[in-house]
Amino acid sequence: MPLTPGHVLVAPRRHYEMLGDMGVQAGQEMGKWLPIISRVVTKTIFGEDPDRHWNVVQNNGARAAQVVPHVHFHIIPRPQTEGVHKPGFAMFGRGQRSELDDDEGEELSRAMRAELVQEIKRIHREEGIDLSADLVDRGKL
Numbered sequence: 001m002p003l004t005p006g007h008v009l010v011a012p013r014r015h016y017e018m019l020g021d022m023g024v025q026a027g028q029e030m031g032k033w034l035p036i037i038s039r040v041v042t043k044t045i046f047g048e049d050p051d052r053h054w055n056v057v058q059n060n061g062a063r064a065a066q067v068v069p070h071v072h073f074h075i076i077p078r079p080q081t082e083g084v085h086k087p088g089f090a091m092f093g094r095g096q097r098s099e100l101d102d103d104e105g106e107e108l109s110r111a112m113r114a115e116l117v118q119e120i121k122r123i124h125r126e127e128g129i130d131l132s133a134d135l136v137d138r139g140k141l
Contacts, residue, residue, distance in 0.1 A: 002100055003076050005108060006045040010037050011072035018060040019071055030073070036123070036131075038075050040115045044108070045077040053078040 012030055016022045022030070034056065042052045057074040059066035100108075120131050 003074075004045075004079060005100065005104075006041045006075075006077040006112070008037065008041055008075050008112075009072045010034060010075060011070060016071045017069045018066070019058060020060070022071060030071075034073060034075075036116075036119055040112055040119050041075050042077055043119075044112045044115045045079065051080070 010030070010033060012022065012026055014026060016026065019027075038054065038056060042054050046052045055074065055076040055078065057076065058072070124130050124132070
């Protein structure tokens with residue numbers, strides 16, 4: 001149940017219950033993809049609007065609101081809302097959730113995949129890092 005359109009989860013393939021359980025290599029892999037996925041999600045939702053706002057949230061343990069016992073990061077776009085909202089409540093979704101039907105979800109995921117392809121090409125062109133093999137080898141592109 002997304003908090004806003006474009007809310008995605010980024011999780012490692014291997015099971016780690018909490019962030020501190022991950023080794024350095026797994027952490028580096030997650031760290032590589034978080035800014036990329038953040039750019040993809042926010043550009044898909046906000047386009048070229050420079051007023052992009054989003055949360056990246058990761059909870060560890062029940063007292064920290066972790067419900068699923070597997071490391072995962074939430075990337076949550078924060079579009080402009082009517083009126084004033086309390087950021088603390090919005091972060092964890094109280095009073096703010098978006099209904100997303102299957103057709104909208106498919107359209108949004110297609111748009112994000114297309115944006116991911118463009119971002120990977122931009123990174124290769126501007127930073128000289130080729131990430132396409134990571135995704136092609138894993139059947140993601």
